[in-house]
Structures are given as C-alpha cells and as structure tokens.
Amino acid sequence: MIxxxxxxxxxxxxxxxxxxxxxxxxxxxxxxxxxxQEVVLQCLxxxxxxxxxxxxxxxxxxxxxxxxxxxxxxxxxxxxxxxxHLPHSSCDVAEYLRRAGAKTNMVGLARGFGKRIANLNVEExxxxxxxxxxxxxxxNFETCIEEKFPHLRxxxxxxxxxxxxxxxxxxxxxxxxxxxxxxxxxxxxxHRTKRPEELSVLDVMxxxxxxxxxxxxxxxxxxxxxxxxxxxxxxxxxxxxxxHEVTHPTPVTVQMVGLRVKLPxxxxxxxxxxxxxxxxxxxxxxxxxLPSKMRNYIWIRIKPxxxxxxxx
Amino acid sequence: MxxxxxxxxxxxxxxxxxxxxxxxNDVLLDLDLVRLVxxxxxxxDPRVPVFAAVGTTHAFGGPVxxxxxxxxxxxxxxxxxxxxxxETYLAPMLLALWNRFGKDYVEQPDRFSVVVTVPxxxxxxxxxxxxxxxxxxxxxxxxxxxxxxxxxxGFKVRREYHHEGVFYYVASENTLDPEIxxxxxxxxxxxxxxxx
Numbered sequence: 285m286i287x288x289x290x291x292x293x294x295x296x297x298x299x300x301x302x303x304x305x306x307x308x309x310x311x312x313x314x315x316x317x318x319x320x321q322e323v324v325l326q327c328l329x330x331x332x333x334x335x336x337x338x339x340x341x342x343x344x345x346x347x348x349x350x351x352x353x354x355x356x357x358x359x360x361x362x363x364x365x366x367x368x369h370l371p372h373s374s375c376d377v378a379e380y381l382r383r384a385g386a387k388t389n390m391v392g393l394a395r396g397f398g399k400r401i402a403n404l405n406v407e408e409x410x411x412x413x414x415x416x417x418x419x420x421x422x423x424n425f426e427t428c429i430e431e432k433f434p435h436l437r438x439x440x441x442x443x444x445x446x447x448x449x450x451x452x453x454x455x456x457x458x459x460x461x462x463x464x465x466x467x468x469x470x471x472x473x474x475h476r477t478k479r480p481e482e483l484s485v486l487d488v489m490x491x492x493x494x495x496x497x498x499x500x501x502x503x504x505x506x507x508x509x510x511x512x513x514x515x516x517x518x519x520x521x522x523x524x525x526x527x528h529e530v531t532h533p534t535p536v537t538v539q540m541v542g543l544r545v546k547l548p549x550x551x552x553x554x555x556x557x558x559x560x561x562x563x564x565x566x567x568x569x570x571x572x573x574l575p576s577k578m579r580n581y582i583w584i585r586i587k588p589x590x591x592x593x594x595x596x
Numbered sequence: 597m598x599x600x601x602x603x604x605x606x607x608x609x610x611x612x613x614x615x616x617x618x619x620x621n622d623v624l625l626d627l628d629l630v631r632l633v634x635x636x637x638x639x640x641d642p643r644v645p646v647f648a649a650v651g652t653t654h655a656f657g658g659p660v661x662x663x664x665x666x667x668x669x670x671x672x673x674x675x676x677x678x679x680x681x682x683e684t685y686l687a688p689m690l691l692a693l694w695n696r697f698g699k700d701y702v703e704q705p706d707r708f709s710v711v712v713t714v715p716x717x718x719x720x721x722x723x724x725x726x727x728x729x730x731x732x733x734x735x736x737x738x739x740x741x742x743x744x745x746x747x748x749x750g751f752k753v754r755r756e757y758h759h760e761g762v763f764y765y766v767a768s769e770n771t772l773d774p775e776i777x778x779x780x781x782x783x784x785x786x787x788x789x790x791x792x
Contacts, residue, residue, distance in 0.1 A: 368749040398750020424615040425642040474622035
C-alpha cells in the first residue's frame with residue numbers, strides 16, 4: 285500500500301466520520317488540531333483512497349490538500365534567538381514548513397552568530413541530528429556564510445537545506461563540501477514576509493525541502509524500515525494509555541525513520557522496548573529506544589529490514 | 597527612506613547592501629526614529645569585518661519643564677495646583693516634586709491634578725520651571741538600540757558617540773583600533789557634509 289501525505293481541513297461538525305473513514309481505510313492521523321470551529325488533520329492515507337476522502341468530506345465543508353511534509357520533523361536552525369533572527373525570518377520559515385505538514389523545532393544556537401566566533405556545541409549538534417532534516421537560516425553576506433557555515437555543520441549528518449541572501453548559485457559556489465539543498469534570496473530581514481517575491485521564495489524553500497526529503501525517502505525505500513513510523517505511533521497510542529495524559533500538541537511525533545515519544549525516558553523506555561507490535565515482535569526487536577536530547581523524551585529509531593530481517 | 601534628508605548604505609556585496617537598506621528602513625520606522633534622524637550613512641565590510649553608521653539628528657529642543665505639560669495655579673491657601681495636560685511626564689514630575697518638597701507636601705487628589713504645599717517664602721509659580729526630563733537622553737538610547745539591531749549580530753565590540761546632533765556607531769567582531777575608527781568615521785562623515 286502506498287501512502288500519501290494529506291491535510292484535511294474542515295468543520296468540527298461530523299468530523300469524526302472522516303476520522304473513522306481514514307482509520308478504516310488503514311490510514312494514520314499524524315496530527316490533529318482543533319482550532320475553534322475548525323479541524324485540521326494531517327494524515328497519511330492510501331493513495332487510491334484520496335478521492336474517497338474528498339468525496340466524504342465535501343458535504344461537510346472539508347477540503348483535502350496534498351501536504352508533502354506530513355510525517356517529518358524538521359529542525360530550523362537559527363544563529364541565535366536574538367531579535368536579529370527572530371521572529372523574522374526564522375519563525376516565518378518554520379511557519380511555512382508547518383503549513384506544508386512538517387513538525388518543526390527551532391534550534392537557536394548559543395554561539396551561531398559572527399563569522400569568526402560561530403560554533404556549534406555538542407548538545408546542539410545531537411539535537412539537530414535527531415531530526416529528519418535541518419534548515420539553516422543564515423544571513424545576508426556571502427563572505428560570512430562561506431566562513432561560518434563549516435563550523436555550524438560540523439558533525440551534523442542529517443540532510444541540510446541552507447538559506448541565505450546571496451543567490452542560490454553563489455551559495456552553491458561557496459559551500460564545500462556541498463549540502464543537500466540551497467535556497468537563495470532569503471536572508472535576514474526585520475519585517476514579516478508578506479511581499480509576493482518574499483512569499484514565492486518561501487514556496488521555493490518548501491519545494492527544496494520536499495525534494496531533499498523525497499531523495500531521503502527513495503534512499504530509505506532501498507532498505508525499507510522494519511515497521512512504518514506511523515504504524516508504530518498507532519500501536520503506542522493504543523497500548524500506552526499514559527500517552528493520552530501528555531498535554532503536548534504532538535505527544536508522539538512521527539519522523540521518517542522514527543518517533544519522538546514525549547514521555548520520560550527513565551520510567552517508560554523499558555516498557556516501550558517490551559511493547560508488542562504484532563505476533564510476538566516487540567518494539568525493542570525492530571527499533572532502538574534512545575534518550576532524546578530534547579528534555580527527557582524518548583527517541584525511537586526504527587531499524588531497517590536488513591538489520592532485523594523482520595517486517596511488521 | 598523618503599523622510600530622511602540623506603540615506604545611503606555602502607557595502608562590498610550588492611545583495612548585502614540591498615538587504616541592509618531594507619533592514620535599516622524597517623528598524624527606524626518600527627522604532628519611530630525617522631523623525632529624529634536627518635542623515636544616515638551606513639558602511640559595512642564583512643571581510644574586515646566592520647559596521648559603521650554615521651549621521652546627524654534633528655535639533656530636539658531642550659529639557660522638558662513642568663510648564664510644558666501642566667498649568668500651575670495658586671489657590672487661596674497659597675498652594676500650587678497643577679493641572680496636567682499630558683500624562684507622559686507625570687511619573688518623572690512626581691519624582692522631581694517628591695525630591696524637592698518631600699512626599700508629605702505633594703498630593704494627587706485625582707489623575708490629572710497635583711497639589712503642592714510650598715515652603716513659606718517660596719513662590720509657588722517657580723514650580724513651572726522645574727526640569728522633569730531630558731528626552732534627548734532617551735532618544736539617544738533608542739538610536740543606539742536601533743543601530744545595535746541593524747548591525748550584524750556578531751559585531752559585539754562597539755564604539756558609539758553622540759554630541760550636538762552628530763552621531764556615529766562603529767561595531768566589529770574584532771577589537772576596534774581607535775585610529776581606524778577615527779579615520780573611517782571622519783571619511784564617512786565627510787560624505788554627509790560633517791566634520792567632527
């Protein structure tokens with residue numbers, strides 16, 4: 285079954301019918317927002333059933349759109365959390381990625397500013413490496429990006445999309461070794477991105493991030509995961525009742541090759557490892573249950589089929 | 597920026613120049629400093645690295661006195677009755693009155709009135725001349741804050757100056773040689789027709 289990421293937007297009235305339909309079709313609801321009278325469902329659904337969901341949602345005022353980044357967790361790396369970089373443009377970038385379905389986390393570096401003094405500490409590096417992709421939101425000068433970027437990427441092994449004010453071809457020219465994606469014409473600014481030319485750059489950024497993640501998906505498909513992250517999320521939501529007591533918007537965050545479970549590692553790692561998925565196969569058999577660098581959460585990294593010889 | 601007599605950004609990189617022109621424009625408008633600054637020249641060289649902003653400010657009147665925002669009348673008991681027209685400087689005014697006459701002699705029966713019992717032999721109308729605030733000081737702090745935001749974040753080492761309507765702000769990541777600062781500032785000030 286091929287799953288496609290979609291966003292369903294509709295009214296609260298009878299939305300449970302759509303939820304039931306998605307679950308009956310074998311799809312997964314990755315995130316559900318209820319904002320006043322509106323419901324937004326971010327889900328992975330079987331490709332052949334998208335039209336059916338559209339047809340069922342239409343009389344309820346529901347709208348289905350393809351959201352290429354559903355089921356991904358992206359780090360938006362900002363040189364600092366000062367007014368120079370926040371809320372514009374780092375938050376604008378994060379918001380745009382969220383609209384495309386991604387779960388974003390802002391990583392504000394302790395010393396990411398300055399071309400001579402910029403660096404990345406171990407905690408920041410490990411936090412970034414827990415994501416599917418990192419978007420580096422850098423500034424306006426080619427000289428600075430060229431000099432500081434090697435320090436900011438040291439030890440980061442997830443795909444990187446670099447943004448900055450110089451044109452894309454200049455960014456490509458100054459970065460060595462190359463990173464996975466580049467978005468030019470998007471540097472530091474002090475106003476909300478609202479002009480058409482600024483918004484079109486953000487669209488280009490979402491396309492670039494989608495392209496890089498598609499390449500990552502293609503690489504994963506060559507050696508598929510032992511269990512789909514969305515399915516594992518469903519198992520945890522069903523069999524670990526304490527997860528429903530968590531007040532975070534996404535108590536279980538789906539990533540491309542894993543999950544972030546927002547429960548304390550010390551008390552929940554052992555029961556999670558022993559949790560049965562199907563026919564005696566436990567989470568511990570098909571995944572590494574690791575302490576996350578974010579607070580005391582649990583980070584589950586699913587092993588590929590070649591490592592476990594199991595597929596559930 | 598239309599409201600400024602002179603506004604220019606000079607930079608080795610064209611993209612950076614355009615970006616900083618927009619940033620300076622946004623920050624000065626956001627902080628409502630366009631009415632204060634009359635000329636502004638920004639020079640940035642990321643290779644050195646150095647950021648220099650030089651300019652002039654409009655003459656901004658003198659200190660604010662009680663008479664500028666309150667009417668002072670004398671009642672039959674010889675007390676000064678102040679009717680406040682603009683509350684902006686009410687808090688610093690109360691502070692100035694407390695310091696001079698003591699809290700026991702300053703009453704505020706309602707939001708817009710203050711009654712002061714002045715010592716015998718003193719003219720109640722002299723209260724009109726009490727200096728309450730120096731707005732230029734606050735504006736200078738606002739200007740430095742704005743330039744700090746405009747300058748690249750890593751440029752933490754800085755020199756700033758403001759005297760008789762001329763200001764400069766030089767920042768870098770590295771130590772700033774006073775001689776280089778002087779030469780650079782003098783050169784850029786010449787562009788806006790000012791000599792220090």
